[in-house]
């Protein structure tokens with residue numbers, strides 16, 4: 280079923296009785312060519328591009344819960360291409376371009392809103408770092424503008440420009456940055472994959488990976504054994520657990536990141552604003568809620584909820600930056616499990632097991648990567664070769680020292 | 696060489712009072728960090744005994760007003776108000792006299808003031824007179840010592856003096872205002 | 877979450893700084909093979925369940941503490957001073973076990 284304005288209108292006339300489920304709910308077959316473990320954003324986009332770009336359709340996506348129930352439905356939806364290091368730059372640049380065509384591509388409203396992202400800086404040194412970053416972004420073909428203090432004030436008059444702890448020196452404006460509706464992206468890719476014949480199998484947890492003579496032969500699941508020639512592990516915060524089923528130890532530590540949303544308010548925050556020094560960032564959703572967050576809780580965890588000290592810290596940082604939000608009531612807070620790598624950059628690679636691939640290590644920045652990650656993982660699984668924009672996302676880069684440490688904080692998983 | 700004016704950390708900031716609680720700065724005294732070298736713990740204890748004190752166990756202090764040995768961490772104590780005689784060669788000694796802002800909080804409501812800023816149980820059972828702790832005063836690292844039933848000694852890094860006084864005074868006035876309702 | 881410092885007693889989580897897996901306390905010898913360093917710096921068991929990691933009593937007594945805890949429930953099961961460990965080998969052996 281194609282979605283269109285006309286369709287919405289005519290369905291409205293007839294009591295909205297003609298809508299069909301957006302994807303099937305098939306029983307798992309005994310065997311597929313390819314299995315994707317994990318029905319989050321990355322798993323679904325990989326399945327979609329395997330079908331769309333490579334014509335491979337005998338595929339199952341196995342999801343232990345429901346589609347979009349993981350981080351893809353828990354994040355704060357920032358989409359941007361403002362990376363500094365070669366390796367990351369071309370990848371996120373590619374991803375942003377895919378975002379810009381995604382609604383037409385998927386015939387699905389993912390509510391991609393390029394409202395502009397402003398990263399604030401608070402010292403001369405930080406200004407220099409952001410100026411360099413902006414130049415790197417422009418060289419990559421993306422957009423960046425360095426704003427001085429007055430420039431920031433024109434965009435964000437409501438910030439506290441008088442505060443002395445982190446005085447606002449300016450900001451880096453990335454106009455093509457913005458937000459998207461998080462679960463809509465999962466649903467859009469799910470629908471597109473389903474239409475191309477991919478089986479999306481929910482409530483199906485992978486409990487084992489079958490390997491024979493160094494090659495993957497299938498998986499064990501809570502809905503029985505399923506054979507496959509190729510298997511992709513794309514399970515975000517659970518990567519270490521699933522990789523262990525294939526005898527692998529990953530350079531990953533799982534951590535919680537919390538997020539918060541207030542009651543709905545009239546439009547007040549037009550951009551995405553990030554206050555790195557205070558560990559705080561914020562945007563306003565189309566429903567009016569202020570969506571904001573801070574840093575990791577900082578200790579390894581598999582609990583999808585955080586602790587109060589970080590709640591307090593995020594609120595304090597928010598009040599420091601924009602005291603006007605003090606009267607807004609927080610409605611909900613939640614957490615998601617982040618697959619943190621020792622350099623803060625992801626992994627899209629083969630493993631030592633034939634036919635077994637892995638896409639993981641997205642830290643807290645994997646939402647914006649959903650299109651390009653699927654694109655590149657599909658390319659890798661279909662052709663056996665890394666896609667050119669993801670060729671540095673190798674699993675062995677830690678052992679060989681070719682790290683992609685965007686923040687320069689060193690090999691400690693929780694510092695990125 | 697210009698002649699510099701010697702000032703204590705809370706000079707010009709203290710004393711302040713509210714609601715029967717007073718925050719004041721004790722007279723400056725010599726503070727020496729004493730960290731016994733490996734295997735010299737007993738010898739350090741003996742040297743401190745000779746000074747009329749002793750080696751304090753975790754969370755405790757020995758002595759009192761004017762001459763005090765305060766536990767401040769693993770293998771470390773602060774000798775306050777006495778010269779570190781007999782300890783050279785036995786323990787690493789560092790003069791920290793000017794490194795700390797010392798404050799004394801006294802009065803019936805002192806415990807209630809601290810309850811607003813310090814995440815510890817300061818009841819007489821859990822934190823009796825003589826007890827020492829390292830913890831937080833708001834966002835600041837702090838050394839806390841109960842010097843009397845209604846008095847506490849607080850130490851923060853010297854550069855934090857104004858913030859600590861501000862936070863404590865705010866808690867004092869808030870409690871006083873509430874009591875006056 | 878409250879962590880019991882072996883010296884200070886039970887304290888709020890905010891008094892502590894988290895470093896990472898307890899393997900950090902077992903640094904390879906300077907001339908160890910690159911694989912040993914890769915293992916030490918990067919690779920993790922990352923268990924969902926019981927784990928051991930290093931915490932620093934930063935806003936307290938400045939002791940390094942090895943905490944045994946559950947990464948799913950956030951329950952703290954045991955703590956001890958890193959300085960008081962019986963020695964590298966015993967700890968390394970324990971670490972290999974899967975939770």
Ligand SMILES: Cc1cc2nc3c(=O)[nH]c(=O)nc-3n(C[C@H](O)[C@H](O)[C@H](O)COP(=O)(O)OP(=O)(O)OC[C@H]3O[C@@H](n4cnc5c(N)ncnc54)[C@H](O)[C@@H]3O)c2cc1C
Pocket residue numbers: 316317318319320321322341342343344345346347348349350351352353354355356357358483484485486513514515516517521536537538572613614615616617641642643644645646647648
């Ligand atoms: C609070 C928060 C804020 C964030 N903010 C942003 C942001 O602003 N911008 C940004 O770019 N990124 C952000 N992120 C990061 C982003 O959400 C993640 O990097 C990304 O969603 C991870 O990829 P995914 O969508 O595939 O993960 P998920 O949606 O978690 O998908 C993984 C799926 O695998 C399934 N699975 C796990 N184990 C098994 C198994 N054994 N068998 C079958 N299925 C299994 C899970 O149930 C899950 O559905 C944020 C994350 C959080 C938690």
Ligand SMILES: [Zn+2]
Pocket residue numbers: 881882883884885933936937938939
């Ligand atoms: Zn302690």
